[in-house]
Amino acid sequence: MQSYAEISADEHDRQQALYGPLTEAIRKLVHAGIRTGADDDTIRRAQAAIEAVTADLDSRHHDGPRTMRHAETGRPVTWADPAIGLRNAIAPPLTIEHTEDGRCWSEFSLGAPYEGPPGRVHGGICALVLDHILGEVASEGLVKPRFTGTLTLKYLRGTPLGPLRAEAWVDRTEGIKAFARGQILDADGVTVEAEGIFIMPAWARPAV
Amino acid sequence: MQSYAEISADEHDRQQALYGPLTEAIRKLVHAGIRTGADDDTIRRAQAAIEAVTADLDSRHHDGPRTMRHAETGRPVTWADPAIGLRNAIAPPLTIEHTEDGRCWSEFSLGAPYEGPPGRVHGGICALVLDHILGEVASEGLVKPRFTGTLTLKYLRGTPLGPLRAEAWVDRTEGIKAFARGQILDADGVTVEAEGIFIMPAWARPAV
Numbered sequence: 467m468q469s470y471a472e473i474s475a476d477e478h479d480r481q482q483a484l485y486g487p488l489t490e491a492i493r494k495l496v497h498a499g500i501r502t503g504a505d506d507d508t509i510r511r512a513q514a515a516i517e518a519v520t521a522d523l524d525s526r527h528h529d530g531p532r533t534m535r536h537a538e539t540g541r542p543v544t545w546a547d548p549a550i551g552l553r554n555a556i557a558p559p560l561t562i563e564h565t566e567d568g569r570c571w572s573e574f575s576l577g578a579p580y581e582g583p584p585g586r587v588h589g590g591i592c593a594l595v596l597d598h599i600l601g602e603v604a605s606e607g608l609v610k611p612r613f614t615g616t617l618t619l620k621y622l623r624g625t626p627l628g629p630l631r632a633e634a635w636v637d638r639t640e641g642i643k644a645f646a647r648g649q650i651l652d653a654d655g656v657t658v659e660a661e662g663i664f665i666m667p668a669w670a671r672p673a674v
Numbered sequence: 675m676q677s678y679a680e681i682s683a684d685e686h687d688r689q690q691a692l693y694g695p696l697t698e699a700i701r702k703l704v705h706a707g708i709r710t711g712a713d714d715d716t717i718r719r720a721q722a723a724i725e726a727v728t729a730d731l732d733s734r735h736h737d738g739p740r741t742m743r744h745a746e747t748g749r750p751v752t753w754a755d756p757a758i759g760l761r762n763a764i765a766p767p768l769t770i771e772h773t774e775d776g777r778c779w780s781e782f783s784l785g786a787p788y789e790g791p792p793g794r795v796h797g798g799i800c801a802l803v804l805d806h807i808l809g810e811v812a813s814e815g816l817v818k819p820r821f822t823g824t825l826t827l828k829y830l831r832g833t834p835l836g837p838l839r840a841e842a843w844v845d846r847t848e849g850i851k852a853f854a855r856g857q858i859l860d861a862d863g864v865t866v867e868a869e870g871i872f873i874m875p876a877w878a879r880p881a882v
Contacts, residue, residue, distance in 0.1 A: 488707060488717055496764060498731035504731055505734075509696055523712055594799060618824065619801075621821065
């Protein structure tokens with residue numbers, strides 16, 4: 467297992483309660499930026515107000531580690547990640563659940579900021595979701611370091627915006643390689659299938 | 675060619691001058707949200723200020739079409755897209771250049787919001803970039819509708835945060851399928867290779 471700095475359950479909950487709503491507010495602003503039809507003065511005032519908030523937030527930077535380990539659950543905590551990060555407004559964010567038999571799943575909803583063709587999720591966003599959940603299942607919940615080697619995506623049909631589910635499991639492992647599979651589903655079934663090979667980096671391999 | 679509503683060069687430039695800086699300000703806020711270590715009061719004040727700006731922007735929504743055609747260049751304009759959208763703070767955004775021989779390339783820079791492993795771009799963000807640029811080259815600059823069928827990504831090594839280049843070209847076409855290839859490069863060469871099959875939807879095929 468990788469050694470991460472530990473974050474206590476209390477500190478985890480404190481940060482989640484503080485940064486979760488801030489980032490959620492930024493997500494809604496991203497959305498508003500796309501669809502606003504406000505007049506020019508309102509847009510310029512909004513820009514100035516946003517720049518002032520950014521300056522306030524940038525007045526002090528945190529210097530904590532990128533990934534910590536939750537003291538009670540043992541699971542990695544990665545606030546900044548663009549797929550799962552509570553503190554990253556680019557992330558939906560995915561909350562990935564782990565079943566006892568080693569599978570992963572996540573239920574989430576994607577709105578206008580993730581739209582590619584009209585009413586549908588951008589194919590590259592489907593790829594981001596699947597790359598992440600396959601990587602997480604292949605690395606056993608991020609506790610064993612494994613990096614993406616290859617990823618193959620098969621788009622069966624358009625993925626609608628709205629509520630979705632992603633699933634992933636390890637098909638087999640061969641030495642330093644884990645072969646993972648997964649899919650995105652809407653209410654009518656699978657929309658995108660994925661297959662990936664994830665590789666343990668040299669520094670993490672057992673000495674021989 | 676798909677028929678899009680036309681946007682005049684003047685109106686394009688007006689919207690770009692108005693919305694570009696607004697979205698750039700939101701991008702910087704996303705970044706600040708990840709790295710801030712400001713005290714709790716500052717965080718809560720920031721959240722309230724962001725919510726007020728969002729309410730102002732949401733006071734009126736634009737009802738324009740999702741994609742327009744630039745009256746002078748003839749190229750599609752998609753402000754909202756999560757890869758290339760000037761108005762989408764999730765997008766880096768990519769500016770995709772088209773060469774006369776039908777290739778596409780883009781130079782861009784990815785910072786902390788796109789980070790997966792420490793100092794490196796999240797594999798799923800590489801997938802988003804490649805899915806988009808391969809799709810754009812396969813659809814001849816988005817003027818011929820083609821949707822991703824399969825996409826295969828081969829991660830040769832980690833892609834560093836910072837300045838990057840993406841390239842794509844069509845390897846061959848077979849009937850309704852276009853076979854596209856592409857890659858992401860840093861200063862030392864290729865980091866990720868991609869191959870995709872893009873398919874013309876039934877409604878866009880010539881009648882037989």
